[in-house]
Amino acid sequence: MANDISGAKPRILAVANQKGGVGKTTTAINLGTALAAVGEDVLVVDLDPQGNASTGLGITRRPHQKSSYHVLIGEADLDDVIIESAIPRLHCAPATIDLLGAELELADFERKTHRLYDAINLLNAKNKRHYSYILIDCPPSLNLLTINSLSAADAILVPLQCEFFALEGLSQLLKTVERVRSTLNPKLVIQGVVLTMFDKRNSLSDQVAQDVREVLGDKVYDTVIPRNVRVSEAPSYGKPVILYDHQCVGSQAYIRLASEVIRRERDLKAA
Template identity: 60%
Template sequence: MICIAIANQKGGVGKTTTAINIATAIAATGWRTLLVDMDPQGNASTGLGIPSHDRDYSVYDMLMDEATAAQCAQATRIPKLDVIPATQDLSGAEVELVGESDRVDRLKHALANAEGYDVCFIDCPPSLGLLTLNALSAADSLLVPLQCEFFALEGLSQLLQTVERVQQGINPSLKIIGVTLTMFDRRNRLTDQVAEDVRECLGGLVFDTVIPRNVRLSEAPSHGLPALIYDHSCAGSRAYMSLARELLGRLPPERKAA
């Protein structure tokens, strides 16, 4: 199973929107897809139509060895797409696991037993704490959503340093599969400047596709639907479909189903 973490310690950059819509787009191509919601806010779970009262088992139970990945996974309305939801209990996991010797490997061990999936996406919280470290430990690669604004560049350097430390001490095989520019507004000259700077710095790591600011992307989660289902023809949906095609081009051709 290919495992991709979607992370950026800065909040509001489009991580969850990217996770939901990329997972939906990849599932639509026929890949059996799992989305793991590692954010205690549980927005990815809500955005895929899993209300909080229907989350009998969650990522927290999986990390605490109280349930298996198979028990926690719930089907969504999207064919071939399952989600392991998050609850507020997850916010306590960092404290409860801090004294455990395998505290950064809990997710990796749990997902090793997740059978029947070709690819897994992990939606990380907006921090570089223990939950995100678990995601980076479990992942083969990292997808970085980057908002087109000045402070995002500063945050990117911190994230790259964290990835380097993870590679050195936790997961030597972790690589950055790509950086996707989000909330792109062509009316804002700063947006173009930031995009140019990121491409100059990271070169081919940056996806050609940019995700525009789009009202329909913001509306879709309130209906419990990915934007690709809510309005497949809007600019945001078209951009995520294009991004999914690029991402597939960077994945191994064979499906590594567990």
């Protein structure tokens, strides 16, 4: 059953890593799909100029389409750009290539680091749409778009590819999280780190997973996302892998991840 969250604020998770190709967008859309499948109302905010979260949810770009870019620069409210996906309970605020220039345009704006925060607060105040989760798909860099995401978020979810330099990139991201927490958003916490593109045939994957768990302990989810052809194929069909092939190992992993995320959120509320 869906949560009765009338009047309640959504839980806002920024899916972020400054490195590209780590499964960030794949994690955002499949986690969103899995959460929706268990009755949560979910909004995916696409803040990546590439717009892969939007196309991965089957949302095609239309001429003169309003997007998350227009929200950031104040030309549209978040409520005005939200589009229903083909997945019940899952909506998307799509991205367009205009986001590439957003950083320069925002430089002279007041509250330039809190544009998304203000937009989400306005959405909640309008009381039209109630979401239990808002997932923000961040660009693969630590720019003003990502800072807006972290300023708006309650927590950050970090996809981390099982590769040699994984910990090095993670340390840079953690420093950014600390800076945002100390200057812009004191409530920001790390919801968890999810290991992606895990290849059980490769001993390096095991070593990276072990190293990350030693450093971050229980911040690392038990669920590991494996390398899986079906996960790679799904975006070209405009579908999350959970819809494209529900039975494949990638889909099952994301369903388990959603369960872990919900469990952590419940533990946090209980505490």
